[in-house]
Amino acid sequence: MKTVYFDNAATTYPKPPSVVKATAEAPVKYGGNPGRSGHAYSYNAAAMVYDARCAAAEMFGSSPENTVFTSNCTHSLNLAIKGIVKPHDRLVISSMEHNSVARPAYALSRAGALVDVATVGKTDEETVSNFRKLITPGTRCVVCTAASNVTGRVMPVQEIAEICRSTGVCFIVDGAQACGIIPLSLDDGMNFICTAGHKGLYGVTGTGLLISDGEYVPRTIIEGGTGATSAELEQTGFMPERLESGTLNTVGIASLKAGIDYVNSYSMEDIFDHEQSLCEIFLDGLMNTGNVTVYRNGDHFVPIVSFNIEGIPSSAVSGALSERGFALRGGLHCAPLAHKTLGTLPEGTVRFSPSVFNSESDVKRLIGEVKKSQKMDFDY
Numbered sequence: 001m002k003t004v005y006f007d008n009a010a011t012t013y014p015k016p017p018s019v020v021k022a023t024a025e026a027p028v029k030y031g032g033n034p035g036r037s038g039h040a041y042s043y044n045a046a047a048m049v050y051d052a053r054c055a056a057a058e059m060f061g062s063s064p065e066n067t068v069f070t071s072n073c074t075h076s077l078n079l080a081i082k083g084i085v086k087p088h089d090r091l092v093i094s095s096m097e098h099n100s101v102a103r104p105a106y107a108l109s110r111a112g113a114l115v116d117v118a119t120v121g122k123t124d125e126e127t128v129s130n131f132r133k134l135i136t137p138g139t140r141c142v143v144c145t146a147a148s149n150v151t152g153r154v155m156p157v158q159e160i161a162e163i164c165r166s167t168g169v170c171f172i173v174d175g176a177q178a179c180g181i182i183p184l185s186l187d188d189g190m191n192f193i194c195t196a197g198h199k200g201l202y203g204v205t206g207t208g209l210l211i212s213d214g215e216y217v218p219r220t221i222i223e224g225g226t227g228a229t230s231a232e233l234e235q236t237g238f239m240p241e242r243l244e245s246g247t248l249n250t251v252g253i254a255s256l257k258a259g260i261d262y263v264n265s266y267s268m269e270d271i272f273d274h275e276q277s278l279c280e281i282f283l284d285g286l287m288n289t290g291n292v293t294v295y296r297n298g299d300h301f302v303p304i305v306s307f308n309i310e311g312i313p314s315s316a317v318s319g320a321l322s323e324r325g326f327a328l329r330g331g332l333h334c335a336p337l338a339h340k341t342l343g344t345l346p347e348g349t350v351r352f353s354p355s356v357f358n359s360e361s362d363v364k365r366l367i368g369e370v371k372k373s374q375k376m377d378f379d380y
Contacts, residue, residue: 004362005327009149009177009304009353011198011205015259019202022258026251033247035227045250052257053240059260060193060211061185068240069248069256070208073176074100076194079210079243080172081105081143083218087112089140092131094155095119096148096338101174105143114138120341122297124156131160141170146178150338150349151295152279152304154182161189170216179209180263181272181302186213197252200271202259207252210243218243271356275303278354278363285367292370295342295349306342306349309373314350317373321350324369328352 005013015023032041034049050064057067070076081104085091093105095117109115116134121127135142142164147154157173164171172192178184180200184193190213197207217239224245226236236242263271282305286292291310309317318330332339332348339345354363 001325003322003325003327004358004366006352006354006358006362006366007327007329008199008355009152009333009351010329011196012200012202012355014357015204015255016202016262018262019204019255019258023204023251023255026254030250030254034250035241036225036247048257049248049250049253052253052260055257055260056209056211059264060179060209061187062193062211062213065239066212066214068210068212068243069253070210070243071206071249072198072208073174073194073196074208076208076210077101077143077172077174078104079218079221080192080194080212081141082108082221083243084141084170084172084216085113086140088114090114090116090136090138092116092118092134092139092142094127094131094144095341096150096153096155097143097145097335098149098174098176098338099334099336100176101143101145102335102337117337118144120153120155124159124299128156128159128163132163135163135167135169137167139167139169141172143172143174145174145176146184147182147302147304148335148338149177149304150333150335150342150351151297151306152177152301152353153296153298154178154300154302157184157190158188164191165189177302177304180259180268181275183268186211191215197256197259200263201256202262203256204252206249207256209256212239214239220245222246266356272303274356275354275358276301278358278360279303279305279352281360281363282352282354282367285364286370289367289371295344303354305352306344307352308344308347308349309370312373313347315347317350317370320373321366321369324372326366326369 030045032045034045053064118130171190173190175195179195193211197203198205223235226241295306314330329351
């Protein structure tokens with residue numbers, strides 16, 4: 001039985017044929033180490049990496065020198081947060097953050113930083129007000145997800161960015177669930193956009209991006225070979241090499257370039273419209289299903305729906321659906337802070353996250369299986 005994949009908030013699958021092709025060809029076409037030698041193999045790899053850097057910079061309103069390749073969004077967020085916030089600085093995060101923000105914030109608090117959590121309210125106005133109250137003259141940095149990985153709720157990052165700009169506070173945005181799905185640009189006022197390459201941008205796993213406007217240059221948390229200023233023991237001072245120690249993931253970067261090209265050719269708006277229409281079909285189906293709770297407060301969402309069946313743990317529901325050919329994620333989604341906000345601890349929720357490759361018939365079959373799950377006896 002072929003499994004229908006609805007776990008695209010974790011990583012997109014399948015990948016576009018062009019991404020699969022680029023990934024397969026990269027070890028042959030780009031066998032050299034980019035930026036490490038003067039021969040043709042190294043040059044060809046470096047040229048491809050630069051093209052990918054330019055494509056990412058253009059998508060997010062940055063410049064090539066301020067576009068850093070990382071291994072994932074968590075890597076990007078750690079580079080930005082720990083590179084900006086010092087002991088005894090004040091940091092503000094939202095109550096819907098993933099552990100990729102919450103855990104670095106906790107680690108910094110153990111080192112002496114002051115961390116405040118802004119409650120995400122029922123409305124954007126309430127959320128913005130909660131951030132405004134916590135941003136003080138001592139605040140060094142604000143971090144907020146662009147869209148929740150649990151509910152899909154789109155956060156008012158433009159309004160928060162405006163507050164940060166007016167108060168001289170660095171603003172870092174977690175774009176893991178938004179990039180490639182809805183427009184997100186440094187032109188909206190944020191200083192850093194951190195994102196995964198393997199989700200809405202359709203690259204392979206092991207890819208991420210740290211995009212900045214150049215106003216803040218993070219301290220390094222990793223030092224090493226950069227292919228530049230090699231005679232000096234001090235880490236290279238200029239970007240992007242400053243934050244790219246060691247050999248780059250050339251194969252992954254080739255896949256990410258192909259993924260960005262795919263999103264641009266398909267159009268971000270069309271991708272969003274298709275995926276959101278599938279969510280609407282799913283939501284309509286759940287409305288006619290008793291004992292199901294959907295967690296969706298707010299006005300705007302990326303294509304994610306979280307739900308629970310009354311009296312049945314999310315892990316049991318997702319496990320039963322998996323046995324019947326549907327891949328959804330149950331549990332806390334590495335975001336216990338968000339589940340605390342939603343009141344869904346300790347079990348979490350079942351998460352439905354479609355992609356451009358899913359169909360209406362896939363969703364309707366899933367709805368039928370969810371309805372069956374209500375009537376099953378679970379052994380847990």
